[in-house]
Amino acid sequence: MLSFSILAAIWTVFVAFLFISVLLMMFSAIVDLFRDEELSGWGKAGWLLLLVVLPLLGLLIYVIVRGEGMTKRSIAQQKAAKDEFDAYVRETAGSGGGGGAASELEKAGKLRDEGKISDEEFAALKSRILA
Secondary structure (H helix, E strand, C coil), rough: CCCCHHHHHHHHHHHHHHHHHHHHHHHHHHHHHHHHCCCCHHHHHHHHHHHHCHHHHHHHHHHHHHHHHHHHHHHHHHHHHHHHHHHHHHHCCCCCCCCCCHHHHHHHHHHHHCCCCCCHHHHHHHHHHHH
8 A cells, every 4th residue: 555644745845845946046047147248158168067067066156156146137137128128118109208100199189189280280290190
């Protein structure tokens, strides 16, 4: 008979949690390694070899030696992604005082509603904006 106690199940879950945690930390270290533009190819190869040959010790050494740089590179990458997304949203929505056909059409519509331009002028502006 197969006896599988609750303690064995808890132990299995704990070991699985540790294994997945180490894999995620390893993945994070390798991503950071290749994100670093200042480190040479040989340096990257050396770190990668250490991480593959001695995973736990290599990961511990990597975090101790390069932990502060990991944080800075991660923050810089997240800031660049946010800035790129914000620029995309501004461009797509046409907000930010700049451009976009939607913004120009909205301004022309307001001018027409205020009676500053005629319907014919609005139609001409609309066709020019959308062209």
